[in-house]
Amino acid sequence: MTSAVAADSGKATPALAALAYHDGEFVPLERAQVPVTTQALQYGTGVFEGIRAYAQADGGLAVFRGHDHYQRFLRSARTLRIRLEPDARELCALTAELLRRIGADTDMYIRPLAYKRALLPGTPPGVQLTGVSDALSVNAFRMGSYTDRRGIRVAISSWRRPESAVLPVRAKVTGGYVNNALAVDEARAAGYDDAILLNSRGQVAEASTSNVFAVVRGRLVTPPVTADLLEGITRDTAVTLAADLLDVPTDFHDLGREDLCLADEVFLTGTGAEIVPVTEIAGRPVGDGVPGPLTTALTAAYHEVVRGKDQRYRHWLQSVGPGTG
Ligand SMILES: Cc1ncc(COP(=O)(O)O)c(C=O)c1O
Incomplete structure (x- = not known):
């Protein structure tokens, strides 16, 4: 550089x-x-x-x-x-x-x-x-990768995700991030890395700046867009790679906090966070308390794809060309 x-x-x-x-x-x-x-x-x-x-x-x-x-x-x-x-x-x-x-x-x-x-x-x-x-x-x-691939600890926030009748949550509106900032602040003050926010119906919406996936009874599940979340592009990448490369389809349905407690694996997806395993939620280990096999396989696939090592997904990469700086 x-x-x-x-x-x-x-x-x-x-x-x-x-x-x-x-x-x-x-x-x-x-x-x-x-x-x-x-x-x-x-x-x-x-x-x-x-x-x-x-x-x-x-x-x-x-x-x-x-x-x-x-x-x-x-x-x-x-x-x-x-x-x-x-x-x-x-x-x-x-x-x-x-x-x-x-x-x-x-x-x-x-x-x-x-x-x-x-x-x-x-x-x-x-x-x-x-x-x-x-x-x-x-x-x-x-900015390189910054999340710990060994997994992070998340809180369930006391702040609820606003419903789309209150704010356009599917748009990335600067003012709406007061909600996310308060949730992160609360989680960090309690010693966690991040927070999962529930929506006004008490179902899982998303984490502060990423979407939530869980492996529940062998099925990969993520909440639908109607759960008041931002429809993440990394979420879509994860769904695509899980189906194409791991032969794992994703179910889009509501997740309660209990589902998270009972899940075998939980991970977050976001441009900044990339794919990050969640190994503890609100003081309880997720599964065995270490990144699970699906999360690990998906993370590896993701990093191959973003580095241009998998030609099948070259269309997702726009080459910048030599610098003039
Ligand atoms: C609130 C929120 N949810 C989810 C995401 C994940 O979206 P993406 O994967 O497009 O980065 C982000 C990050 O942009 C976010 O701010």
């Missing part, structure tokens, strides 16, 4: 790229700023994505399922009446260009953000989605 990326300062502090895409141009990161009057800052009216780019077996860098992430991004944006000029294909091209300019040659995390910015002339102040300008930024930082 070139000097355009700050020295890696460890897990807690991401190595932010020195360049970002902001308001239609590539600018030094310190110029990618927003005023305090920004509507999204005041009201949480922004949408975002988290996308990974992986160093490939052939030495290049490739974005994993970027087009799927940007399609979800555009759907989220529409929910908040945020109009973006680039389409999903153009957003992928813009992201590749950013990574090239940064000179990225190792695992990266990409953070697109679209948000409500300023009141248009004639719009009175207040909470609203119309009469406000829209803006787009994309920044990136160096």
